[in-house]
Amino acid sequence: MARNGISIKTEALCKNFDTVQAVRNLDLEIATGGRFGFLGPNGAGKTTTVRILSGLLKQTSGTAEVCGYSIDTQREEIKAITGLLPESPGLYSKLSAVEFLEFVGALNGRNGELLNRCIDSLLSMLGLEGRQDDLLESYSSGMKQKVLMASTLLHEPKLVFLDEPTSRLDPAASAIVKELILVLAEETETSFFICTHMTNFAEDVCDVIGILNEGELVTLGSPESIIDSAGTSDLEHAYLDIVGGRVDRKALLAWR
Amino acid sequence: MVKKWFHIATADFYVLTAGMRNHRRLYSGAFCALGILWAVYGAPFLIGGALNAIMPMSDIRALLMIMFPGLMRSAMMVLWIMLLLFPMTKALEEIKIGHWEIFLSNNVKTRDILTGSFLGGLPLYGLVTLFLAPLIITPFILAFEVSLIGVALIYTVLILTVLTVLWISNFATAAVMSKLGASSRGNDIAKALSFVIAFAAILPMYGLMFAAPIMTEILGTDIFLLLPFTWSADVVSWIAITFNGISLTEPEVAFFSTILQLDLLVSALLVGAFSVSVLGLTLGATGRVFTITAGARTERITTVGRENFILRGLRKLSGNSFGALLVVNMKDYFRKAQNLSKMFYGVILAIVLPIMMTFFADFGSEMNLIDIISAFGMMFAMVGAFPFVGTGFLESKDQLWIIQSAPQGASRFIKSRLAMAAFADVFLTLIVVVGMTFVLGLGTVDALLLLGFGFIVVIGSSMVAIGVTARNPDYEDTKSPAHQANMMTAMMVPMFAMMSSILLFIFLKITGLDAVVEVAIEPYYFQILCAFIGPAVLLSLGSIFVISGIRSLSSPDA
Numbered sequence: 062m063a064r065n066g067i068s069i070k071t072e073a074l075c076k077n078f079d080t081v082q083a084v085r086n087l088d089l090e091i092a093t094g095g096r097f098g099f100l101g102p103n104g105a106g107k108t109t110t111v112r113i114l115s116g117l118l119k120q121t122s123g124t125a126e127v128c129g130y131s132i133d134t135q136r137e138e139i140k141a142i143t144g145l146l147p148e149s150p151g152l153y154s155k156l157s158a159v160e161f162l163e164f165v166g167a168l169n170g171r172n173g174e175l176l177n178r179c180i181d182s183l184l185s186m187l188g189l190e191g192r193q194d195d196l197l198e199s200y201s202s203g204m205k206q207k208v209l210m211a212s213t214l215l216h217e218p219k220l221v222f223l224d225e226p227t228s229r230l231d232p233a234a235s236a237i238v239k240e241l242i243l244v245l246a247e248e249t250e251t252s253f254f255i256c257t258h259m260t261n262f263a264e265d266v267c268d269v270i271g272i273l274n275e276g277e278l279v280t281l282g283s284p285e286s287i288i289d290s291a292g293t294s295d296l297e298h299a300y301l302d303i304v305g306g307r308v309d310r311k312a313l314l315a316w317r
Numbered sequence: 318m319v320k321k322w323f324h325i326a327t328a329d330f331y332v333l334t335a336g337m338r339n340h341r342r343l344y345s346g347a348f349c350a351l352g353i354l355w356a357v358y359g360a361p362f363l364i365g366g367a368l369n370a371i372m373p374m375s376d377i378r379a380l381l382m383i384m385f386p387g388l389m390r391s392a393m394m395v396l397w398i399m400l401l402l403f404p405m406t407k408a409l410e411e412i413k414i415g416h417w418e419i420f421l422s423n424n425v426k427t428r429d430i431l432t433g434s435f436l437g438g439l440p441l442y443g444l445v446t447l448f449l450a451p452l453i454i455t456p457f458i459l460a461f462e463v464s465l466i467g468v469a470l471i472y473t474v475l476i477l478t479v480l481t482v483l484w485i486s487n488f489a490t491a492a493v494m495s496k497l498g499a500s501s502r503g504n505d506i507a508k509a510l511s512f513v514i515a516f517a518a519i520l521p522m523y524g525l526m527f528a529a530p531i532m533t534e535i536l537g538t539d540i541f542l543l544l545p546f547t548w549s550a551d552v553v554s555w556i557a558i559t560f561n562g563i564s565l566t567e568p569e570v571a572f573f574s575t576i577l578q579l580d581l582l583v584s585a586l587l588v589g590a591f592s593v594s595v596l597g598l599t600l601g602a603t604g605r606v607f608t609i610t611a612g613a614r615t616e617r618i619t620t621v622g623r624e625n626f627i628l629r630g631l632r633k634l635s636g637n638s639f640g641a642l643l644v645v646n647m648k649d650y651f652r653k654a655q656n657l658s659k660m661f662y663g664v665i666l667a668i669v670l671p672i673m674m675t676f677f678a679d680f681g682s683e684m685n686l687i688d689i690i691s692a693f694g695m696m697f698a699m700v701g702a703f704p705f706v707g708t709g710f711l712e713s714k715d716q717l718w719i720i721q722s723a724p725q726g727a728s729r730f731i732k733s734r735l736a737m738a739a740f741a742d743v744f745l746t747l748i749v750v751v752g753m754t755f756v757l758g759l760g761t762v763d764a765l766l767l768l769g770f771g772f773i774v775v776i777g778s779s780m781v782a783i784g785v786t787a788r789n790p791d792y793e794d795t796k797s798p799a800h801q802a803n804m805m806t807a808m809m810v811p812m813f814a815m816m817s818s819i820l821l822f823i824f825l826k827i828t829g830l831d832a833v834v835e836v837a838i839e840p841y842y843f844q845i846l847c848a849f850i851g852p853a854v855l856l857s858l859g860s861i862f863v864i865s866g867i868r869s870l871s872s873p874d875a
Contacts, residue, residue, distance in 0.1 A: 151715025
């Protein structure tokens with residue numbers, strides 16, 4: 062599906078909400094099978110970018126292609142080959158995990174034995190097999206996140222948008238997600254576009270990282286190159302140097 | 318000392334008046350002043366003028382005086398029920414108790430939370446009472462020519478009654494909310510309860526509309542002397558009698574004594590004692606009966622079982638992914654208590670109205686199908702629209718994004734919702750028609766015609782409701798402007814569509830074509846044909862709303 066080995070290509074992509082510039086002149090190129098990590102402070106424009114690229118939000122200006130399809134004219138084609146894990150779980154409280162996944166599968170035009178087998182495998186892999194028939198209203202936020210993760214992969218997308226995929230997960234589940242991303246990228250050439258605050262996670266999983274600050278892409282490169290150019294020991298410190306989040310310990314008690 | 322209840326009341330008041338936050342004091346003061354002006358000058362002037370225009374007061378005085386004690390009891394009962402149940406319904410539509418946990422973590426006592434939330438909500442319901450109460454009280458004040466002191470005393474009793482009832486409502490609401498909690502399941506149950514309570518609140522008003530004499534007669538019996546609203550009503554009656562300006566004679570006062578049974582002093586003591594004991598009991602009970610504490614109050618793990626034969630049948634019938642979508646949609650919809658409650662609400666109201674009109678207003682005799690459709694056709698619209706408008710469609714924006722991220726996802730979702738609604742509508746229409754057939758004594762042919770008519774109206778209204786909600790989803794937020802707008806549109810569009818038959822009649826009459834048509838078709842069949850014009854228009858409008866809803870929900874956000 063991707064043209065010339067490029068899964069995402071944006072040119073001068075902008076999004077304004079009234080007077081707020083959420084995304085400014087974003088130029089980006091992500092290779093097929095790549096694992097792109099999108100880092101940035103709260104409100105930097107990461108989720109907005111994901112929504113534009115997945116066809117849910119119109120950009121104010123600029124263009125983009127996702128797996129060779131234009132976000133202006135080929136949104137349905139984009140949706141057919143991408144998966145989206147939203148930032149917060151919007152699950153149906155009165156459906157069980159199996160029923161919810163069947164719902165998402167049916168929305169994507171799938172049903173029958175093949176879908177059921179796929180659902181069982183995903184739930185089992187994510188450790189939910191014992192609770193798969195319980196209503197989602199009784200699930201913890203981490204369990205809901207796992208169900209959403211499964212729903213994102215259900216139709217075997219070529220490109221997966223993950224918005225904070227591990228923010229609610231325990232370390233064991235995070236490790237599974239991490240490995241799952243790596244395996245899928247290596248074995249099936251699935252591309253990943255991951256928005257996250259977890260610098261450790263990004264450093265372990267992503268081969269390219271972009272740092273967005275106030276809507277602008279300020280850094281782009283491999284984790285190693287970013288760490289090297291910042292002259293720090295890890296990505297977290299490099300990130301803090303770039304976006305300016307160093308903590309002044311004296312200021313912490315100034316409010317007292 | 319920090320008055321914690323005061324700060325809670327202030328915060329609640331700020332939430333209540335958030336819409337006018339730039340001129341909060343100015344508007345609040347203006348509303349209050351308007352209310353007082355209305356009660357003291359506006360209502361007596363307008364109602365007095367209207368009464369005199371119909372008939373001089375000297376002619377209707379005797380009638381008003383005879384009606385007064387009984388009607389005051391009926392009015393007070395309605396006031397009690399409305400003030401008790403409507404705040405409860407509004408609160409249960411959306412449980413918000415997250416802030417309670419903040420209060421408790423700051424060592425605020427439950428009685429402070431209760432007092433604060435009571436005082437915070439008081440301005441709204443106080444104003445409503447201030448505007449509505451004079452409508453009932455004024456004719457009698459004019460008839461008895463009650464002195465200024467008497468009027469002041471009447472309003473004092475009314476204020477005391479309103480405060481007492483609102484306090485009870487506040488206590489009961491807090492107790493129910495603390496038991497249900499802010500969980501997804503608790504919210505669902507609360508919403509379901511709110512519809513049941515709303516129905517209980519509407520029933521006495523129906524009674525007053527269609528069976529006022531019978532209701533007044535019943536309320537005049539001694540057994541009602543045991544109920545608090547009777548005491549308040551009787552105190553108001555006694556004040557009007559005692560402070561009259563028309564020089565009531567002793568035999569006239571004695572006549573009122575035989576009706577009211579208890580004298581002014583006893584009734585007043587009972588009202589006072591009731592208010593004091595309610596306050597004492599509820600404040601004493603806050604800590605013991607319930608404690609507002611954090612925790613999963615209604616969290617319960619529900620495991621789904623095997624699909625029933627209807628769902629299995631539907632799955633087999635369709636055999637494709639749309640069938641699976643329909644089945645899952647049905648599961649989601651019918652498992653929500655609030656949806657079942659909305660269906661119950663619509664169906665029962667549709668059946669209760671014919672019962673009221675037949676048994677109390679003598680409507681049922683000598684009635685043909687056209688009369689029935691004219692009188693109750695609108696009720697079918699409510700049965701179809703109410704369960705599918707507003708809440709119960711999409712729980713959150715994130716859910717919408719999941720649906721939108723599938724190719725043609727929004728379109729497939731709405732179509733499956735529509736198929737599910739059509740399925741439910743068959744049963745809803747059947748229940749209402751069977752109910753009406755028994756109540757109104759319809760024949761088989763008329764019943765079948767009513768079933769056909771009813772189903773078209775019900776499905777048309779469901780289409781409007783689904784389309785309207787898809788165009789403007791309110792995500793379970795019953796306090797949002799989107800929800801209010803959706804409810805209003807989904808109720809009004811079917812109503813106006815149904816009125817298109819009348820417009821056609823007027824058009825034919827004006828153009829003189831009615832005579833031509835009546836020659837071509839027998840008048841009875843022509844009327845039946847006309848009766849189906851409204852539903853046909855409704856179906857067309859429903860289709861337009863659904864298509865527009867699909868487009869709106871499918872298009873990306875701007």
